[in-house]
Amino acid sequence: MLQTGFDGKVKGASPGEVDNSPERDTGAERRLRRKLDLRLVPVIAFLAMMNSIDRVAVTFARLKGLQSDLHLTDVQYDTVLAVVYASYCSALVPSNIFIHHATRPSAYVGCCVILWGFISALTGLTKDYNTIITCRVLLGLFEAAYFPGCAYLLSSWYPRKELGLRAALMTAGGLMAFAFGSLWAAAVLGTMEGKLHIAAWRWLFFIEGIVTVTAGILSMWLLPDYPHNTRWLSVEERCLAQLRLAKDIGEADVDSEEASMFDGLRVAIKDAKVYLFMLLAFSVGLSSSFTNFFPTLTATLGYSTTVTLLLAAPPWILPTTVGVINAWHSDRTGERFFHLVIYWWISIIGFVISLSTMVTAARYFSQYLMVLLHSGYMLLVTWVANAIPRPPGKRSVAIALTIGSGNVGTLVGSYMWKESWSPQYHPSFLICLCSLLGATALAFTIRTMQMWENKRMEHLEVDELEKDERERIEKAADLEGMTFDDAFRRRKRLPHIY
16 A cells, blocks of 8 residues: 655555556546646746736836936946846855755745745835835845746656746746736826825835735645645655656656755756856846836837837737747657747847837837747756756756856846937847857757767666666666666666757
8 A cells, every 4th residue: 555654755665556557647647737737837827927027017117207206326227127136146046955955845935925025015115225225135035936946846847848838838927927017017007196195106016016925825825845745646646746757867856865955056067068058048138138128128119108018018928929839849849959049040130120220110020029039038947957857956956057147147138228328229239139149059059968968878888877877767767667777778768858
């Protein structure tokens, strides 16, 4: 009979006690996947939307007087935008190391969501530069738990050819923040001015903060923990979840028994692919820095505040829709590289149009092309998780470092949209264009390295395995009820996805 120990792991059962037949797996996996898709994916997608809305709300508030009410200079306003990324990036790796070792990641993520929602609401009470800077620093610290933490959580549940779509749906929530957030801001800023003698931009922060706090409370109950200890799954479903990951890579999704808390960081910084992914994310983050200035760029078309916000919304529906379809196709084909870079090349065309003309229709059309870079960017974290799947501690750190580097790029980019360069912003668009060209070269380099690793794997011998790698294959063999030799041969036939 299957039993679970205190940690929720299956105890006292041999692999033969679990029905691993193909027929059983097909039906059981489908039911498990449906349960996760209905509970995990919608929650993280909604939290992603609130994560982005709370972070960029200051750009909407600027259009209705935040900068003048707080007496901010242009440099101070740029710093208000940038400082959230500085605190955010500094907390990403420690947060993901913690969530990897946490017993209940659902509680950790939920608490952080509540705290950043509270800080977002407090931003509506700020009176000057010092108070809003304090709020933005704290906002970045608490938001650091969300995106890399949930990306790692997804990779702890879904095999490689299911991960891209789910990660894209999470990122789609963030992109919809720019569409829905614009409409939300237009409604609040257009109707709440002077209500209870409070400026409309302050109401914007109050309302968004309350919604986020509520979502954080609910997420603590809705989100899963890990495959071995999620309370709302049966024992058999927990075992199946672990088995799916072992079958996908040929190795159990566990760290070495001797691994310390910081071993994931130690092995990650020794892998050249991690640095290449970091540079790649930085380049794309730099080129996507226009995102935080999107309302400002749309305002150069010459319309009123309300019309500007309404015009800023539709372009974001395109990359969201295209990105989800692109991720689904990437999962089906098992290919990542071209599913990323094709959309970056389309964005380059958008930057060229923005560099070439100030005609209103052409500039607005170019915005639709520019935002398509996110359709490819959606898959970057998935590619990291696929390229560095084991050990999980290393994967957790690699995901955090990549996301952090992307945000450093955005941080640097927040200073390249100078008021003195408006309304053409020629230097800004040129930097974006060159960054995407560099990103394409880096992505090609990573793809080449993975092709070489696949060839090396085909000729790998048992005595060449490292100790922790052998342990993971042995545990995968135990889970699947096969011999080590069979498990090793199967591992050699499971190539990296690139």
